[in-house]
Amino acid sequence: MKPHLRVLIVEDSEDDTLLVLRELRRGGYHVEYVRVDTAASMQAALNQKLWDIIIADYSLPAFSGLAALELLQSQNLDLPFIIVSGTIGEDIAVAAMKAGAHDYIIKGNMARLVPAVERELREAQERYKRHSAEQAFRESEDRFRTLCASAPLAIFQTDAQGQLIYSNPLWYDISGFSEQQSVGYGWIQAVHPEDRTEVSQDWQRTVLEQSTWVDEYRLLTPQDEIRWVRALASPMYSTERRFLGHVGTFEDITDRKQAAQKIYEQAALLDISIDAIAVCNLKNHILFWNKGAERLYGWTTAEIVGRNATLLLGKNGETSPSFAEIQAILAKEGKWQGELQQVTKDGKDIIVESRWTLMRDEAGNPKSILKVSTDITQKKQLEAQFLRTQRLESLGSLASGIAHDFNNILTPILATAQLLPAKFPNLDENSQQLLEILESSARRGADLVQQILSFTRGVEGSRxxxxxxxxxxxxxxxxxxxxxxxxxxxxxxxxxxxxxxxxxxxxxxxxxxxxxxxxxxxxxxxxxxxxxxxxxxxxxxxxxxxxxxxxxxxxxxxxxxxxxxxxxxxxxxxxxxxxxxxxxxxxxxxxxxxxxxxxxxxxxxxxxxxxxxxxxxxxxxxxxxxxxxNIVTNTNLPSGNNELILVVDDEVSICEIAKTTLETHNYRVLTASDGIGALALYAQYIDDISVVLIDMMMPVMDGSQTIQMLQRMNPDIQIIAMSGLMAYEPHEQKQSLGIREFLAKPFTAQVLLNTLHEVISEIG
The missing domain is CATH 3.30.565.10 (Histidine kinase-like ATPase, C-terminal domain)
Incomplete structure (x- = not known):
C-alpha cells in the first residue's frame, strides 16, 4: 500500500474527478482530496492545509490550469503540478511546461497518471531536500559570517596558490588595509618592510609544503603605526584529499609585546643592579633570582629556583637571626634589615647587608618576601684591617721607643769597644779580635735600629x-x-x-x-x-x-x-x-x-x-x-724563512709582542689565548705550522694538557715552552712532555729569535 496522498484537484467535471481518483486508488494510494473550480476556492484550499500534489484540468469555464499554476507560484509553494486535459495539443502542453507545470496527461491515456505522480513526488522530495540543504548552507554561512564579524581574531582563507580570498573585518581594522588592497598577495604589503621578505618566504614554503604556518611579525599600517601580529594557518582538504588552501587567524599581540618589552626592561634593570635581588615564598623557597644574585652567590637561576634559601646560603645551613625570627618581624612591621653571614656556591664566606620586604596580594594577604642584599664583605674586612693598622701604628710607636732606648744602650758599648784598644795597647791578638767583634756587632745593631726607625716612622730615606x-x-x-x-x-x-x-x-x-x-x-x-x-x-x-x-x-x-x-x-x-x-x-x-x-x-x-x-x-x-x-741591538738577530709559528698564551700582551717580533723577522704568526683555541688552530693548519710557542700556565687547559693533545695530533710536533717558573726541574719536564726548549719569562727578542732559529735549524 502506497502512502496517504493529499490531492488538490482543479476540475469542474465530477466525472473527470472520479476518473482521476480511480486511477490513483488503482495505483495503491489512499487519497484525500478537495475539488475546486475557481481561484477563490483554490486559494481557500491552499490556506486550509498542506497538499502533496495538484492535478488541474487545462480548461475550466471560470478558471484554467495555467491560472491555477500562476496562483500556486504566487504563494511560493513548491508542489508538483500536473495538467490533465482531453483537448490539449502539443504546442499548448509545451507552453504549460514552460510556464512551470511539471507534466501533462491526456485524459485518453490515464495510465500515465500514477507513474507521473510517483515521479513528481520523488522529484518534489529531492527538491525539498536540496532546498533544505541550500537553506541550511545559507544559514550556516550567515552564522559563519556573523561569527567571523564578531570574532576577537582576524580570520582569513586562501586558495591553493596561497592567495587571500576572504578575511573578516577585524583584519582591516588591524592592518589598516582595505578588502581590495588585501586580496591575492596584497596582504603581504601590510607586513613591515624589515620583516616582509622573511614572512613572504616562510608563507610560500608553507603553501608548497601544504603545512601549518605559525609566525610572529610586525605590520606597518598606512598611518605608520607598527603592530605585532601572531599568524596561525592550517591546510584545508576536500573529501578526496585535494588541497584547497589554508584557513587561519591573525591575532593582534601588540599590547602583549609591549607588556613583555616592559617586563624585559624591568628585568634588565634588576639584572644590571649590583645588588642581589631575590623573591621567596613564605617558606623561604626561592622564586626569583636576578643576575646580581648570580654574580654574588655563584648559583644560576636554573640551579637555585625552588630551593630553600636558608639551607643553601646560610652558614652551616643556618642564619643569625634565624628565618623564624625575621619572619616574625616581617609579620609585625612588614620589613626587616640587618647583616647576614652567608656562603657562596664555592664555599666562600661572605657578609651581606640584607633588606627584606613582605609582599602582599590584592586582598592584603602575605604572599612573598622581596630580598635585596649588598655584599659588604670587603667593607667589613677593611674595617677590621683599619683596626689592625691602628694596632700596627701603636706597635710602631712602641718600636720607636724601644729603638731609642736600644740606641742608648749601644752607644756606650760602641764607644767602649773603640776606646779599649787605646787604653790597653798591649792586648794580645785574641783580645783585640774580640774587641773588633764587639765593635762590629755594635755597629750592626745600630744599623738595624736605624732601619727599624726608618720603617716605623714612615720616612723615606736617602737614595x-x-x-x-x-x-x-x-x-x-x-x-x-x-x-x-x-x-x-x-x-x-x-x-x-x-x-x-x-x-x-x-x-x-x-x-x-x-x-x-x-x-x-x-x-x-x-x-x-x-x-x-x-x-x-x-x-x-x-x-x-x-x-x-x-x-x-x-x-x-x-x-x-x-x-x-x-x-x-x-x-x-x-x-x-x-x-x-x-x-x-x-x-x-x-x-x-x-x-x-x-x-x-x-x-x-x-x-x-x-x-x-x-x-x-x-x-x-x-x-x-x-x-x-753593553746595548744589544737587533742587527745580528736571526730571521726566519716565512715559517708559520703558533703562539699560545692567555696574556694578550705577550701574544701581541711575540707576534710583532716574529713578523718583523720574517715569520708568519697565529695566536691563541687558551688551549682549546690552540688545538682548533693547529688542526686547521697542521701541515703548515713549524713550531708551537706555548705558555705552561693557562686557565681551563694548561700547557701540559695542551701539549699532550697536540702530540696526539702530531707526534713530531716541535714545542717551545714558556714559563715564569724555570727553577723547577725543567729538564725532567722537557723529557716527559717532549719539549724542545724552554723560555724563561720575560724574554728578550734576542733570546726568542735565537731559540726559535736553533729549533728550526735542527728540524731542517
Missing amino acids: TLVQVRHLLSDIAQVAHRTFPKSIETKTDINPNLWTVFADATQLHQVLMNLCVNARDAMPDGGILSITAENLWIDENYAQMYGNSEAGFYVVITIADTGTGIPSEIINHIFEPFFTTKEVGKGTGLGLSTVMSIIKSHNGFVSVHSEVGQGSSFKVYLPSREATET
Missing part, C-alpha cells in the same frame, strides 16, 4: 748607589739563621752585579717581605732560591710590563717550592689588605708595600705561580752603571 749583592747576602744569612731548618736557602748572585740608585732600607724591606712570604708558603719545608743577574731589556720585553722602559736592569728573583698561588686570586695579591693568611698572621700590606716601593724606584715586579709547585717573584730595578757599549 744612593746601592750594591744589591751585599743586601742579598745579608738577607740570605738571616734566612739561613732564622727560617726553619726544613727550608734550604740557595743563592745564585752574579759577582759582577750592577749597582742601583735606591734606598737601601726600603730594598731591605722589599726583600725581607718576599722571603718571609716564601717561608710561609713552605710550612713543610722546601727550597728558597735567591738569585740576581744583570739584564738588558729591549722594547719588546718592556711592553710586556705596561709602562716600563727599555734599558739596563738588575733582576732579583725570590722563588720558593711551596703551595703556590691559585689563579683566581693571583691578580689580587698586590692589593692593600688582601691576604690569604689567618687573622693575626698577616696584615695584607706586605706585597702592596713591595709594589709601592719598587714602582717608586721606577722598577716593576712580576710573579708566576703554580698551585703545588711554588711561586717566583722577580724584582726589576733600573741600573745606571752599564754603558752604551
Whole structure:
C-alpha cells in the first residue's frame, strides 16, 4: 500500500474527478482530496492545509490550469503540478511546461497518471531536500559570517596558490588595509618592510609544503603605526584529499609585546643592579633570582629556583637571626634589615647587608618576601684591617721607643769597644779580635735600629748607589739563621752585579717581605732560591710590563717550592689588605708595600705561580752603571724563512709582542689565548705550522694538557715552552712532555729569535 496522498484537484467535471481518483486508488494510494473550480476556492484550499500534489484540468469555464499554476507560484509553494486535459495539443502542453507545470496527461491515456505522480513526488522530495540543504548552507554561512564579524581574531582563507580570498573585518581594522588592497598577495604589503621578505618566504614554503604556518611579525599600517601580529594557518582538504588552501587567524599581540618589552626592561634593570635581588615564598623557597644574585652567590637561576634559601646560603645551613625570627618581624612591621653571614656556591664566606620586604596580594594577604642584599664583605674586612693598622701604628710607636732606648744602650758599648784598644795597647791578638767583634756587632745593631726607625716612622730615606749583592747576602744569612731548618736557602748572585740608585732600607724591606712570604708558603719545608743577574731589556720585553722602559736592569728573583698561588686570586695579591693568611698572621700590606716601593724606584715586579709547585717573584730595578757599549741591538738577530709559528698564551700582551717580533723577522704568526683555541688552530693548519710557542700556565687547559693533545695530533710536533717558573726541574719536564726548549719569562727578542732559529735549524 502506497502512502496517504493529499490531492488538490482543479476540475469542474465530477466525472473527470472520479476518473482521476480511480486511477490513483488503482495505483495503491489512499487519497484525500478537495475539488475546486475557481481561484477563490483554490486559494481557500491552499490556506486550509498542506497538499502533496495538484492535478488541474487545462480548461475550466471560470478558471484554467495555467491560472491555477500562476496562483500556486504566487504563494511560493513548491508542489508538483500536473495538467490533465482531453483537448490539449502539443504546442499548448509545451507552453504549460514552460510556464512551470511539471507534466501533462491526456485524459485518453490515464495510465500515465500514477507513474507521473510517483515521479513528481520523488522529484518534489529531492527538491525539498536540496532546498533544505541550500537553506541550511545559507544559514550556516550567515552564522559563519556573523561569527567571523564578531570574532576577537582576524580570520582569513586562501586558495591553493596561497592567495587571500576572504578575511573578516577585524583584519582591516588591524592592518589598516582595505578588502581590495588585501586580496591575492596584497596582504603581504601590510607586513613591515624589515620583516616582509622573511614572512613572504616562510608563507610560500608553507603553501608548497601544504603545512601549518605559525609566525610572529610586525605590520606597518598606512598611518605608520607598527603592530605585532601572531599568524596561525592550517591546510584545508576536500573529501578526496585535494588541497584547497589554508584557513587561519591573525591575532593582534601588540599590547602583549609591549607588556613583555616592559617586563624585559624591568628585568634588565634588576639584572644590571649590583645588588642581589631575590623573591621567596613564605617558606623561604626561592622564586626569583636576578643576575646580581648570580654574580654574588655563584648559583644560576636554573640551579637555585625552588630551593630553600636558608639551607643553601646560610652558614652551616643556618642564619643569625634565624628565618623564624625575621619572619616574625616581617609579620609585625612588614620589613626587616640587618647583616647576614652567608656562603657562596664555592664555599666562600661572605657578609651581606640584607633588606627584606613582605609582599602582599590584592586582598592584603602575605604572599612573598622581596630580598635585596649588598655584599659588604670587603667593607667589613677593611674595617677590621683599619683596626689592625691602628694596632700596627701603636706597635710602631712602641718600636720607636724601644729603638731609642736600644740606641742608648749601644752607644756606650760602641764607644767602649773603640776606646779599649787605646787604653790597653798591649792586648794580645785574641783580645783585640774580640774587641773588633764587639765593635762590629755594635755597629750592626745600630744599623738595624736605624732601619727599624726608618720603617716605623714612615720616612723615606736617602737614595744612593746601592750594591744589591751585599743586601742579598745579608738577607740570605738571616734566612739561613732564622727560617726553619726544613727550608734550604740557595743563592745564585752574579759577582759582577750592577749597582742601583735606591734606598737601601726600603730594598731591605722589599726583600725581607718576599722571603718571609716564601717561608710561609713552605710550612713543610722546601727550597728558597735567591738569585740576581744583570739584564738588558729591549722594547719588546718592556711592553710586556705596561709602562716600563727599555734599558739596563738588575733582576732579583725570590722563588720558593711551596703551595703556590691559585689563579683566581693571583691578580689580587698586590692589593692593600688582601691576604690569604689567618687573622693575626698577616696584615695584607706586605706585597702592596713591595709594589709601592719598587714602582717608586721606577722598577716593576712580576710573579708566576703554580698551585703545588711554588711561586717566583722577580724584582726589576733600573741600573745606571752599564754603558752604551753593553746595548744589544737587533742587527745580528736571526730571521726566519716565512715559517708559520703558533703562539699560545692567555696574556694578550705577550701574544701581541711575540707576534710583532716574529713578523718583523720574517715569520708568519697565529695566536691563541687558551688551549682549546690552540688545538682548533693547529688542526686547521697542521701541515703548515713549524713550531708551537706555548705558555705552561693557562686557565681551563694548561700547557701540559695542551701539549699532550697536540702530540696526539702530531707526534713530531716541535714545542717551545714558556714559563715564569724555570727553577723547577725543567729538564725532567722537557723529557716527559717532549719539549724542545724552554723560555724563561720575560724574554728578550734576542733570546726568542735565537731559540726559535736553533729549533728550526735542527728540524731542517
